[in-house]
Amino acid sequence: DTAVSQTPKYLVTQMGNDKSIKCEQNLGHDTMYWYKQDSKKFLKIMFSYNNKELIINETVPNRFSPKSPDKAHLNLHINSLELGDSAVYFCASSPGTGMGGDFGSGTRLTVV
């Protein structure tokens, strides 16, 4: 039933590890996004995909690599995790311009 679901909800890992966060939407939306929310609640876009094609790739370290196997999925893989990567990561999807976005419940990543 969940419209945008991302897993895991919590992720605690050591520096230097590689981890993935998965996102799936069952809304039939064309556009999917990854956002990073820092400790001050500021939301910044990382990536935007439209029909599996990368549209936006903000200034994000290339340790972050999104992958969209199909329109309903947008996964985020992070290599060589650093302390500064600790944040809440939100996946979102949207049917198009002006329609608003549906957000997942977030993945709280803690790098120790």
Add this chain to the structure above:
Amino acid sequence: GNSVTQMEGPVTLSEEAFLTINCTYTATGYPSLFWYVQYPGEGLQLLLKATKADDKGSNKGFEATYRKETTSFHLEKGSVQVSDSAVYFCALSDSTGNQFYFGTGTSLTVIP
């Protein structure tokens, strides 16, 4: 470029008080405007939206009017409840729909 500026928090109100959270934007073209709410420990939920000038978005007693002349989208509620305590984000989506731009969030606490 596109950006959103919203009033700094935190905001603390007594139950049944009137709420205004200011939001102004800078955008090229014809953006759509949104208010999102984030309850403690949860993801972002779309609260209301407006897609063109003079549109009024409303939901759960909250309202905001898209004012092109003042580039504003202020959030208002006539009588807040304790359950409205959350962080509120103003956002815009540019004419491509490829990205949402968020304000910094305003934390609201309503006390009985």
